Amino acid sequence: MHHLQLKLAALLASAAAVSCQNYTQLARTLSNTAQIYQPGSAAFNAAVLRWSNFSTPVANVVVVPGTENDVVETVKFANEYSLPFLATNGVHGSITTLGKMTSGIEIHMSQLNSxxxxxxxxxxxxxxxxxxxxxxxxxxxxxxxxxxxxxxxxxxxxxxxxxxxxxxxxxxxxxxxxxxxxxxxxxxxxxxxxxxxxxxxxxxxxxxxxxxxxxxxxxxxxxxxxxxxxxxxxxxIQYPNYAMETLIFSGDQVEDVYSLANQQWFTNASMPVDLINWSYWYFDPTIDAEKPVIAMYLIQEGVQTVDAAHTNPFLQLGPIATQNVSGTYRDLAAWTGISLNDTPCQKTGNANPRFPIYLKSYNATAQRQVYDLFNQATTNASTPFSDALFMFEGYSQQGVKAIGQNATAFAYREDNLLAAPLLTYAPNGPAVDAVASELGNKIRQILFEGSGEISLNTYVNYAYGDETPVAWYGSEQWRQNRLSALKEDFDPAGQFSFYAPIM
Structure with a gap:
């Protein structure tokens, strides 16, 4: 690990030394469709803009490959001048380790879109x-x-x-x-x-x-x-049509809602293959002026209306409001607030750290504790986190669990739920960043202790950055050993170490 850290430090130092390098030499090796953006240009600014404006990577130049070979030539050029490089596309990763890239080449993959x-x-x-x-x-x-x-x-x-x-x-x-x-x-x-x-x-x-x-x-x-x-x-496509029922609950009902979810899908049964259950917590004073609401989504494949066997138990809890919609697979993102037009797809300049944890089931007591924390953090008059969102994603798992637990580097096929507070806020210096980190980790620790698990399992694509490779890639020693050995074979200098590094 120390060896890789020294190599990475050397790369960053070299990048700073050649930050004014003329990229004409690289341009000669690239295809006619490739582009190179220099700092100060509108194209450069657009390419480096990220969804989360916290601990972001810094590039001295952006290369937009037009062919696969353009990526090859760019990496060779970077190696010749000891420049760090980072490939980007959707730029939604918000992990803090990205901030370790303080200079170098961004390889923007947008043209390789065939x-x-x-x-x-x-x-x-x-x-x-x-x-x-x-x-x-x-x-x-x-x-x-x-x-x-x-x-x-x-x-x-x-x-x-x-x-x-x-x-x-x-x-x-x-x-x-x-x-x-x-x-x-x-x-x-x-x-x-x-x-x-x-x-x-x-x-x-x-x-x-x-x-x-x-x-x-x-x-x-x-x-x-x-x-x-x-x-x-x-x-x-077997089932293009989908239906969703949204049930809005008061925060006072948090134990009842998640105890019922457990009973329906996670303790006494499993999620049916045609069903998905998500829920969001957020503060909307037009619905409840005092505390965040719980939005429970029941999404079913191949139907015009969600089956009453799924909806009736939740309706009996007495939601504040309900809504039914029907359409196709392509409507799901808009229904759940993650389409191109929705806030999560806008680059607003906000910081958007997440603190993910995998769970096998809900612990109703822990849900109450983290709800109370989330309530306090989002409704206080002076809070920077009033736009925060707590996400609970419950997908059907049959296809995931049909593949062997050891078959791939993804380690968490046995977990049923993905929970993640998204603490959206306007960056305002290290003090508020520290508050967000403390709050997010406290919430996650409560869920972890309530889970009864002995290791913290996290989703690397949502990672905050302080979780460690054991949490990202699995606690089994053989996993860590296998990944480390492959890293030594294929990337001995640790050049791919800006996103959730193995070592």
């Missing part, structure tokens, strides 16, 4: 810069779709993508990747057939099941290379 479906319709080749919504829309556009008698016949295609429309497809997948369809097919990374990867030495290789690196790319991939394209499994 999507090509194989002739047999079983796979698609997807560029490293493709966004989740673009992939969903492109696959749905293949073939035609007809509706009759409330049933659907379709030759359209789908695959597992991240839930939020404005995130990249590749980034979430390299950390495992949760999605609406994971109950059917598994995680985003479980769909990978092969990956084209530019390694730290500038070589472009294809990684598939014959490679020892394939295991690591599916859960810890950002530690090993830049993925320029992948071949992914795709599927015929």
């Amino acid at each position: 999507i090509a479906v194989a002739q047999d319709g079983s796979t698609a080749t997807i560029g490293g810069g493709v966004m989740s919504k673009n992939l969903t829309d492109a696959l749905w556009a293949v073939g035609r779709q007809t509706a009759y008698d409330h049933h659907w016949a379709s030759t359209d295609l789908e695959t597992v993508t991240g839930t939020c429309e404005c995130v990249g497809y590749m980034g979430p997948g390299l950390g495992g990747g949760h999605g609406w369809l994971q109950g059917r097919y598994g995680l985003v990374s479980d769909q990978y057939v092969s990956l084209n990867v530019v390694l730290a030495n500038g070589s472009l290789i294809t990684v598939d099941e014959s490679s020892e690196l394939f295991w690591a790319m599916k859960g810890a991939g950002h530690n090993f290379g830049i993925v320029t394209s992948i071949i992914s499994k795709v599927y015929d």
Whole structure:
């Protein structure tokens, strides 16, 4: 570990020394469609702008590759001048380790956005810069779709993508990747057939099941290379139509709501494959002027109305309000507030740290304790966190658990729930950053203690940054050993160490 830290420090020092380097030499090696943005330009400013404005990476130049080989040439150039480099796309990662890049080259993947479906319709080749919504829309556009008698016949295609429309497809997948369809097919990374990867030495290789690196790319991939394209499994759409029932509860009902969720899905039964349950906590004084509300989403596949067997038990708790909607898979992001037009997809200059934890079930007592903390933090007259959001994501798990627990670097297939407070606030110096860190970690610690688990399990794609590799990649020693050995083989200088580094 000390060896890698010294190497990284040397890279950062070299980058500062050549910050005024003329990039004409690099431009000569790139394709005609590649672009280089210098600081001060509008294109540069737009490329480096991130969703979370806290502990952000700093670049001296942005390279926008037009081909996979442009990534190769950029990495070779960076190595020649001992420059750090960081590949970006959706720029939604808010982990504090990104701030360790204080100079260097940002490789902005946006032009590598091609999507090509194989002739047999079983796979698609997807560029490293493709966004989740673009992939969903492109696959749905293949073939035609007809509706009759409330049933659907379709030759359209789908695959597992991240839930939020404005995130990249590749980034979430390299950390495992949760999605609406994971109950059917598994995680985003479980769909990978092969990956084209530019390694730290500038070589472009294809990684598939014959490679020892394939295991690591599916859960810890950002530690090993830049993925320029992948071949992914795709599927015929079986159930294009969806329905959602939203039930708004008072915070006074927190124990009842989550005790019922446990009874329905996590202690006495499992989440049905066609059902997803999310919930948000947020302060909306137009609904409750004193405390945050609980918005419970029941999302069901293949129906026009969510089955009463799922909704009636919650309706009996007496929600403040309810709403029913129906549509298709492509409506889910808008229904849950994460479409391109919604606040989570806007770059507002706010800091957006998250503090994720995986759970197997809810602890109603812990839910009450963290609700009370969240209530105090969001409703105080002087709070910077009035726009904070607490997310609880409960996906169907059959497809995830059908794959062996040890089959990939993603370590948390046995967990059923992903909880994460999102403490949105306007940056105002280190004091408020410290308050956010203390609050987020206190909330997470309460949930951890209430879980009865012996190790903290976190989702690397939501990570705050202080969790340690054991929390990101699994507490089993063999996992840590395998990842460390692969890191020494494929990235001995630790050049891919700005996002949740293994070592």
